[in-house]
């Protein structure tokens with residue numbers, strides 16, 4: 001019999017391969033529970049398309065540097081692929097494979113008419129000027145034009161990219177096609193068809209599910225203590241919203257360091273310090289702690305909102321938070337997941353917890369199609385309905401099947417994607 005393409009166990013040697021190992025293991029568990037055969041497993045485990053491009057850049061110094069870009073389109077069964085554009089030194093095929101698979105599950109879990117994709121360029125954006133980042137974004141987009149499109153693959157902001165990068169992508173794609181194609185990206189500026197509230201959508205969703213998860217654990221948001229790892233587009237919004245909800249955010253970190261104050265940190269002071277120094281580290285009148293210590297503080301709520309693999313078998317036994325809500329994608333390794341479950345610590349999985357962004361991306365496309373723009377309040381109310389409906393489904397399945405929230409979420413999502421595969425059949 002010919003080999004069926006189920007990727008062999010991955011030897012994790014990089015952040016990307018560790019993320020892919022976690023994603024594949026979550027899929028394998030869902031496939032086993034759902035009783036699918038090896039053929040269906042292979043369909044779900046393998047990306048539909050994987051592309052690597054060279055991105056030559058003339059640097060401000062005049063030298064030429066060739067960067068490497070990726071776009072992995074994991075699945076189109078339920079609609080066009082959608083997913084982030086990441087600029088980070090750890091971007092590689094395995095990272096994009098893992099993230100694109102999680103995007104497929106996330107869109108299916110929220111019941112959005114999309115598949116999953118993820119792309120990026122391996123670089124540290126802090127080491128490049130704005131002009132250089134514009135050239136990188138445009139050349140990367142230019143290389144991929146034939147594969148992208150509002151009906152095939154839509155990009156969203158992720159680590160190291162923002163609404164400006166989305167605007168450059170949209171402009172480059174539009175120039176190549178000869179017409180303006182706003183639907184090629186979401187999370188773009190309001191002036192070119194962005195949606196109100198898109199930038200706050202991911203943090204908003206994180207806080208809604210954090211509230212629901214704390215209540216499930218017999219706690220409340222108001223009065224809880226929280227630690228937030230990462231102070232970018234997700235973490236920063238989470239800190240502010242939690243503070244507004246009466247949570248004492250006692251620690252915050254970014255890649256330069258962490259700060260702690262048991263009385264609670266003030267988001268305005270954090271933002272001012274970030275604006276003047278480029279980091280939250282060293283905020284006056286706070287204690288300096290390490291990023292690792294932040295993950296092990298005695299709090300009710302821990303929100304990892306930075307990068308993959310930060311909770312692992314080396315630290316999961318020391319985590320003291322009652323509830324973990326994954327603002328980031330893939331922050332918990334498979335081994336850490338088991339340890340945390342044994343210890344009764346509830347983990348709200350990424351594909352549910354950080355779905356606010358993709359929900360708002362869907363709303364952005366829906367508003368553009370109708371040429372009718374909702375108010376911020378309307379968007380926030382619809383977002384809350386959508387993410388809390390998914391939360392309830394996941395919590396119900398977890399209770400019925402006696403599984404973790406992650407297993408429940410993955411089961412629901414994988415079943416929806418597999419159903420789409422089955423009903424569409426195989427071509428030819």
Ligand SMILES: NC(=O)c1ccc[n+]([C@@H]2O[C@H](COP(=O)([O-])OP(=O)(O)OC[C@H]3O[C@@H](n4cnc5c(N)ncnc54)[C@H](O)[C@@H]3O)[C@@H](O)[C@H]2O)c1
Nearest residue numbers: 158159160202230231232233234254255306328329354357
């Ligand atoms: N932006 C979105 O709408 C969105 C949506 C869904 C999921 N996510 C996920 O959320 C995570 C963060 O994305 P973002 O858009 O906020 O990125 P960002 O680039 O805006 O911010 C990342 C933050 O993490 C910090 N960081 C990096 N390494 C760190 C480390 N080792 N320890 C502590 N902090 C560290 C950075 O300094 C920065 O503050 C990613 O996993 C991303 O895939 C983002």
